[in-house]
Every structure is written in C-alpha cells, then in structure tokens.
Amino acid sequence: MVNKIEQIIEENRHMYIKWLTDFCEIPSVAAQKRGMTEAVDYLDSLFERALETTPEKLETDGFPVVFAELPGKSDKILSFYNHYDVQPEDPVELWKTPAFQPDIREGKIFARGVADNKGNLIARVAALHAIKQAGEELPVAIKFIFEGEEEIGSLHLPAFARKYADKIRADGNVWEFGYRDADGALQVSLGVKGMLYVELSAQGASSDLHSAQAAIIESPAWKLIWALNSLKGQDEKVLIPGFYDDITPISELDQEMLKHYRFDEEETLNKLALDNFLLDLEGSELKEKHIFEPTCNICGIHSGYAGEGTKTVLPSQAKAKVDFRLVPGQDPDKILKQLRQHLDDQGFTDIGIQVTSAERAARTSPDAAIVEAMLNVVEKHSSTKPNIVPNTPGTGPMYDLCQALGIPSASFGVGNFESNTHAPNENINIEDYIDGIKMAAALVFEFGEKINSKGARYSDSIN
Numbered sequence: 083m084v085n086k087i088e089q090i091i092e093e094n095r096h097m098y099i100k101w102l103t104d105f106c107e108i109p110s111v112a113a114q115k116r117g118m119t120e121a122v123d124y125l126d127s128l129f130e131r132a133l134e135t136t137p138e139k140l141e142t143d144g145f146p147v148v149f150a151e152l153p154g155k156s157d158k159i160l161s162f163y164n165h166y167d168v169q170p171e172d173p174v175e176l177w178k179t180p181a182f183q184p185d186i187r188e189g190k191i192f193a194r195g196v197a198d199n200k201g202n203l204i205a206r207v208a209a210l211h212a213i214k215q216a217g218e219e220l221p222v223a224i225k226f227i228f229e230g231e232e233e234i235g236s237l238h239l240p241a242f243a244r245k246y247a248d249k250i251r252a253d254g255n256v257w258e259f260g261y262r263d264a265d266g267a268l269q270v271s272l273g274v275k276g277m278l279y280v281e282l283s284a285q286g287a288s289s290d291l292h293s294a295q296a297a298i299i300e301s302p303a304w305k306l307i308w309a310l311n312s313l314k315g316q317d318e319k320v321l322i323p324g325f326y327d328d329i330t331p332i333s334e335l336d337q338e339m340l341k342h343y344r345f346d347e348e349e350t351l352n353k354l355a356l357d358n359f360l361l362d363l364e365g366s367e368l369k370e371k372h373i374f375e376p377t378c379n380i381c382g383i384h385s386g387y388a389g390e391g392t393k394t395v396l397p398s399q400a401k402a403k404v405d406f407r408l409v410p411g412q413d414p415d416k417i418l419k420q421l422r423q424h425l426d427d428q429g430f431t432d433i434g435i436q437v438t439s440a441e442r443a444a445r446t447s448p449d450a451a452i453v454e455a456m457l458n459v460v461e462k463h464s465s466t467k468p469n470i471v472p473n474t475p476g477t478g479p480m481y482d483l484c485q486a487l488g489i490p491s492a493s494f495g496v497g498n499f500e501s502n503t504h505a506p507n508e509n510i511n512i513e514d515y516i517d518g519i520k521m522a523a524a525l526v527f528e529f530g531e532k533i534n535s536k537g538a539r540y541s542d543s544i545n
Contacts, residue, residue, distance in 0.1 A: 087523050090212045095516055098208040099191070101128060102515065103184040105200050106193035112167035112234045118145050121166045125228065128204075132211040137226065140246060142238035145230030149249070152210065154220035158533045160452075160526060161225040161252035163483060163491075164203035165232035168195030169504050176506035190509045197501035199258045201510045202518065203228060205496055206256070209522035221530025225252060227483070232258070235279065235439025236479035243482045253533050254452030255484050256525065259474070260495020262514060264349040267466040270456050271493045272339075273445030273473030274480050275376070276408035278417050282306060283401045283434040290386070293394040303385040306400040309430040313378055313404070313421075318361060320378045320406075322417075322424045330411035332374055339448065339472045345369050353500070373472055377407040403438075407477060414440035444481035445473050450490035451532040458532075459524045460494060463517060468494075494521070 091098070105128075110121035122139060125148050129137045137150035148166065171181035171194045179185040184193035191201075210224060227250055231237055243250065261269050284302035291299060314320050332340075347364060351357065359368055381404065386397030406417060418437060425433050446453060448470070460468040474493075484491040496518035502508045 087212050087216045087218070088520050090215050091208070091516065091519050091523070094208070094212065094215075098204070098519060099186075099512065099515070101132075101208065102196065102201060102204045103186075103191065103193065105204055106184045106191075106196050107182055109171070109182045110167050110195070110230070111170050112145060112231050113170060118167065118230055121230070122146060122148060125166060128207060132207055133214060137228075140242065140249075142231075142242050144238045147230070147239075147242055148226070148228040150226045152220060152224040154223040154530070156222055156530065156534055158222040158530065159225060159252040159254075160222050160529050160533075161227055161250065161255045161489070162206045162522075163227045163229075163255055163480075164206065164258045165199050165229045166203065167230045167233045168198065168200070169233050171506075173506065178507055181506075181508075186512070189513070190511055191515070192507055192509045194508055197261075197497040197508050197510050198503040199232070201497070201515055202258055202260060202495040205515060205518040206522045208519045209526070212519065212523050213526065221527055222253070222533065224526065225250065229479075232478065235277075236441070236482075237439065239479045240482040243479075243487065247487055250483065251487060252489050254450065254455070254529055255489050255491035256452070256456075256522070257480060257484075257491050257493035258478065258495075259476070259497065260493050260518075261497040261499060261501065263344065263469055264346050264353075264499050265344075265466060266464075267344065267469045268460050268464055268494050269471050269474075270453070270460060270468045271471040271474045272448060272453060273410075273491075274443065274478045275473060275475055276412060276414060276441045276443035276481065277477040278406040278408060278414040278421075278440050279381075279403070279438040280405075280418070280421070281401055281403050281436045281438060282309065283399065283436070284309070284432070285434070286398045286400075287396070288398065290398045291396040293396045296396050299396060301396060303397050303400040305430070306383070306385070306402055306433065309425060309428070309433050310380060310383075310402055310404070312424070312428045312430070320376070322420050324420050325376070325412075325417065328411045328413065328416070329376070329409055332370075335448070336374065336472055339470055340366065340369055340373065343369055343373065343471055344469045345372070349499075372475055374409060376409050376412060377405075379405050379407070381405055407475065408441075408443050409473075410443045410445055412443065414442065441477055441479055442481040442486075443473070444485045444491070446485070446490040446492055450492070452490050452529060453492045455525055455529040455532045456492050456494055459521050459528050463521050463524065 109117040139146040181194035286302035385400035387393040
C-alpha cells in the first residue's frame with residue numbers, strides 16, 4: 083500500500099510542483115492586505131481538483147480560515163494546521179529572481195512563501211490526493227485548518243479557536259513548519275515558544291525641532307533608549323521584576339530530550355559569518371538557553387533622520403518594536419502588566435505601550451501518538467535519525483489551537499537550514515518537497531495505527 087502511494091506521488095511529481103509554484107505566484111501578504119482573496123480562491127480550486135471537496139471559509143474578524151474535513155473509517159481525527167499568508171518580499175533588490183515569480187534552479191524552488199508555509203501546505207494536500215488516487219480508505223478522519231494571518235501574529239485565531247472548538251477538535255495535529263539540519267536530519271519539533279510583541283513609544287515636542295534646541299528640550303529618542311536600557315542587562319538577564327517567576331521548571335524528560343537535540347554550532351556560525359554565540363555559550367548551556375529560556379529582543383528602532391548626509395534635528399517622537407519570546411508557564415498578559423509596572427517604577431510613565439501580538443508557549447509530550455507516529459515515519463524515510471527539538475525557539479498560535487483544547491501537536495516539513503524564511507531568495511529543495519508529500523501520506527496511516535491502539539480520544543480527557 084505504501085509503495086503504491088509513493089509510486090503515485092512520483093508519477094504526479096510535476097503536477098504537485100506546479101500546484102506549489104502556481105500558489106507561490108499569488109502575493110498573499112496579509113500585512114499589506116494583498117493577494118488574500120486570490121489565495122483563498124486558489125485553495126477552493128485546489129481542493130475541488132485534488133480532493134473533490136469544497137472547503138468552508140470560516141469567518142474571523144480578519145481573513146478567513148479555510149477548513150475542510152475528509153471522513154475516515156474510525157472516529158479518530160488527524161488535523162493539519164497551515165497558513166496561506168506570507169511575509170512581504172522586501173528587500174526586493176536582494177532577490178536573484180522576483181519573489182512572486184517562482185524559479186526552479188539547482189534542484190530548488192525559489193519563491194516567497196515556498197518554505198513558510200506554502201510548501202508544507204501543498205505537500206499535505208498532495209499527500210491526501212495520492213492516497214485518494216491509490217483507492218485507499220483513510221484510517222482516520224482528516225481536517226485541514228489553513229489560516230491567513232499567521233505572519234501578522236494570528237490576531238484572530240484565539241477567538242476562532244474558542245468559537246469553533248468542537249469543529250477543530252482532533253486526536254493529533256501536524257503543525258505548519260519543519261526543516262532539515264545541515265546534515266540532512268529532519269527536525270521533529272514538539273512545541274513553540276510564546277510571545278509578547280509590543281511597540282514602545284516616546285513623545286516630545288509637537289514637531290521636530292532644530293537640534294540646537296536639545297539644550298533645553300527633552301529628547302524622546304534618549305528617553306526611549308534609557309527605557310530600553312532598563313529592560314535587560316549585559317548578562318542577557320531581563321530586569322523586569324517577576325519576569326522569570328512563573329516559568330515551568332525543566333523536567334528530567336526535558337533534560338533528556340535536550341541531550342539528544344543536535345545543534346551544529348560550527349555550521350551555524352559559519353552560515354552567519356560569526357565567531358561565537360551570545361555570552362560565548364556552547365554545548366549544553368547554549369542548547370538550554372536556545373530552547374528553554376525566554377528572551378527580550380529589540381526588533382527595530384525609529385526616530386528622527388537616518389538618511390544619507392546630515393540633518394541636525396531633535397526628533398519629536400521615537401518608537402521601538404520589542405518582542406519577548408516566552409516559555410511554558412509565562413502568561414503574556416501578566417508579562418505585559420509587569421512591563422508597564424516596571425517602566426512606571428523606573429520613571430517612564432509616559433512611555434506608551436501598544437501590543438501587537440500575544441501568544442502562550444506550547445509543548446507536547448513525546449509519548450503522544452502524533453509524536454510517536456511522526457518519529458516512526460521520519461526514521462523509515464530518512465537515512466539520518468530525526469533531530470527531536472523539545473520546542474522550536476520560534477512562535478506560533480499552537481497553544482490556542484491545540485494544547486488549550488487538549489490536542490497534542492508536533493511538526494516536520496519540507497524546509498532546510500538554508501531556506502531563507504522571511505528573507506530574500508527563500509527556497510526549498512525539490513526532493514525534500516517530494517519526500518514531504520510521501521511522509522505526510524505515510525503519517526496518516528502510522529498515526530491511525532498509533533491512535534487506535536492507544537484507545538481513548540485525547541480530547542475526551544478534558545471534557
């Protein structure tokens with residue numbers, strides 16, 4: 083049965099590649115509100131062609147969630163979460179070929195969104211198409227949940243998940259991302275960090291002034307810099323009182339997984355043209371900080387004049403975008419209150435805070451059926467043992483869509499360590515894409531075997 087499905091995938095590889103490149107031609111940039119309707123229309127057409135079904139468009143206060151369900155022979159359910167929105171293509175001048183004109187060269191597909199996240203999305207639809215073409219009955223029901231706002235913080239997904247909790251319930255979920263390490267090993271990630279993303283602002287005079295006035299007029303740029311400086315020390319410790327208080331302690335199982343998590347320090351430093359990591363960390367200390375510790379990062383600062391040449395100006399306002407990556411136990415709403423209190427206590431009561439996104443960290447136990455099935459599939463389809471990541475350092479809405487509803491979730495995918503996600507010349511290897519289709523198809527049957535042998539539905543345990 084598996085060989086038959088893989089043969090069908092090979093026979094249809096050019097069609098599956100075209101499905102992906104056609105999708106990547108659509109500039110579905112949620113941040114700029116362009117191409118989103120076209121992306122939904124494309125998914126409508128694809129589902130009708132590939133799976134002979136028309137997906138529902140579940141409305142949110144933003145862009146809709148594209149939802150489809152395929153029946154299986156048991157009452158168990160496997161869901162696939164992906165997103166159809168992509169990052170803006172800027173800076174366009176650094177792309178070798180236009181971002182929304184997919185180009186195939188050197189065994190790779192180059193396009194904005196091909197790795198994050200359209201490659202994984204199409205691979206999973208293609209996997210179900212291949213199963214259907216093979217005439218195989220699905221061992222479990224399948225649900226597709228494709229949102230359109232992941233790249234802008236999934237602002238409306240928590241409300242969506244609460245409204246449609248029964249509709250999206252499942253016994254296991256395959257999350258949206260996945261990459262290969264430099265040695266070719268597939269990462270299997272069991273969770274994500276959370277996030278609090280804020281914009282801090284300082285206001286000065288009613289308009290920009292000649293810099294000669296700096297002798298008597300307060301500079302909002304300096305005020306913002308001093309406020310930012312109060313957030314973190316040079317030892318990388320966040321200085322907000324209570325910031326670390328609620329972190330869930332690292333368990334023995336976490337420590338055991340960390341030992342087996344492979345992180346190629348030399349390859350990473352070479353790729354980034356760096357001599358060392360932060361604080362000169364290496365080995366287990368580096369991995370622990372990367373995976374299990376929260377962060378406070380300045381994403382960008384804007385104030386006054388930063389163009390070519392000289393302009394002597396005292397800016398009237400200053401803004402900084404700051405993200406806090408959070409770990410299990412930390413509540414972004416509580417961290418926000420602590421941030422406000424800290425700034426007030428430091429004398430920065432007039433520093434404004436605007437929240438852009440807030441998401442909890444999520445992590446799945448390695449003994450969940452979805453994890454066991456995913457690891458088995460990867461081991462059968464790869465010459466290199468999978469690299470199990472307790473949770474990726476990145477962030478996504480996994481908690482609201484999965485763990486809050488009692489749904490275990492894990493991820494693997496078609497990207498690689500040089501996929502340049504969110505950067506110019508984003509790419510995936512064609513063979514990784516085809517392998518991703520094969521593994522997604524195999525996972526459906528492997529998960530069916532695992533979850534049916536485990537008995538009770540996971541979501542039943544919270545009802």
